[in-house]
Amino acid sequence: MRNLPVNVLFDCVLQVLSGLGVCGSWGFVDVLGLEDEGVSSVPSPSCALMLLFPLTQQHESFRQQQAGKVSGGTDLYFLKQTVVNSCGTVALLHAVANNPTHIEYDGDSALKKFLDETANMTPAQRATHLENNQAIREAHDEVAAQGQCRVEADNVNFHFITFVNVKGQLYELDGRMEGPVNHGTTKDDSFIKDAARVCRGFVERAEGEVRFSAVALCHT
Numbered sequence: 001m002r003n004l005p006v007n008v009l010f011d012c013v014l015q016v017l018s019g020l021g022v023c024g025s026w027g028f029v030d031v032l033g034l035e036d037e038g039v040s041s042v043p044s045p046s047c048a049l050m051l052l053f054p055l056t057q058q059h060e061s062f063r064q065q066q067a068g069k070v071s072g073g074t075d076l077y078f079l080k081q082t083v084v085n086s087c088g089t090v091a092l093l094h095a096v097a098n099n100p101t102h103i104e105y106d107g108d109s110a111l112k113k114f115l116d117e118t119a120n121m122t123p124a125q126r127a128t129h130l131e132n133n134q135a136i137r138e139a140h141d142e143v144a145a146q147g148q149c150r151v152e153a154d155n156v157n158f159h160f161i162t163f164v165n166v167k168g169q170l171y172e173l174d175g176r177m178e179g180p181v182n183h184g185t186t187k188d189d190s191f192i193k194d195a196a197r198v199c200r201g202f203v204e205r206a207e208g209e210v211r212f213s214a215v216a217l218c219h220t
Contacts, residue, residue: 016088016089016092016139017092017096017111019139019142020109020110020111020135020136020139021105021106021107021108021109021110021111021112022096022103022104022105022106022109022111023104023105023106024102024103024104024105025104025219025220026047026099026102026103026104026217026218026219026220027217027218027220028050028215028216028217028218029042029043029215029216029218029220030213030214030215031049031192031196031213031214031215031216034196034199034200034203034212034214035196035200036193036196038196039192039193039196039216042192042216042218043218043219043220044189044192044218044219045188045189045191045218045219046191046192046216046217046218046219047099047102047164047165047188047191047217047218048094048095048096048098048099048162048163048164048165048216048217049162049163049192049195049196049199049214049215049216049217050091050092050095050160050161050162050163050214050215050216050217051160051161051162051163051199051202051212051213051214052158052159052160052212052213052214053158053159053161053202053203053206053211053212054157054158054159054206054209054211054212055157055158055159056205056206056207056209058205058206058207059202059205059206062205063176063177070177070178070179070180070181071171071179071180071181071182075166075167076098076164076166076171076173076180077093077094077097077098077115077119078094078123078126078173078179078180079093079094079118079123079126079127079130079175080123080124080126080127080175080178081127081175081176082127082128082130082131083127083130083131086130086175087159087160087161087175087176088160089130089136090130090160090175091160091161091162091173091175092160092162093111093114093115093130094162094164094173094175095162095164095217096111096115096217097115098164098166098171098173099164099217100115102217102219110133110135110136110139111136113135114129114130114133114135114136117129118130123179127175158211159174159176161173161174162174163183163195163198163199165186165187165188165191168185168186168187169182169184169185169186170182170183170184170185170186170191170194170195170198171183172198183198192216192218196214199212199214
């Protein structure tokens with residue numbers, strides 16, 4: 001699936017989660033591949049998948065075609081990405097915020113406080129609140145300073161997005177877009193395969209590009 005080191009995304013996510021006070025029996029595991037064989041090793045149940053992929057010209061053209069497919073689902077937590085290089089943080093927030101029954105927090109969790117404060121805000125208001133949230137910024141910067149979150153190759157920009165199962169619907173959440181994209185129905189026991197199927201479309205559109213990584217949020 002990729003030439004990127006396995007731990008580039010996995011270690012980054014784990015460190016940021018720990019720094020923001022997330023705990024409990026649900027956590028992220030590495031997805032070894034997007035074909036059925038690769039996702040079969042992901043523990044079940046799983047409720048979110050984060051994909052890291054290169055921003056190619058083909059992808060940008062496809063995004064323009066997708067603009068009219070944006071959903072305004074009120075059951076979803078969605079926020080815009082307005083800060084440069086914050087796509088990993090936004091993707092992580094999308095994964096955690098849309099699975100409130102699975103995530104546990106420390107008593108003073110900065111992430112839990114942020115989600116509570118922004119629960120009734122618009123996507124744009126949440127983005128502004130994130131811009132001004134010192135605790136989350138410091139947690140991200142601390143990990144980035146260690147080089148764990150840095151993905152550089154041939155001057156290609158990479159981007160994080162998230163897939164979640166909300167009330168039986170498979171949603172794609174990308175902070176660069178105006179809202180979520182609904183990819184149809186899914187079930188708890190088929191979610192990871194359904195999300196991987198959509199991700200394979202990203203690989204196919206990249207026409208030979210293999211630098212993709214993914215992690216899944218599941219019961220560990």
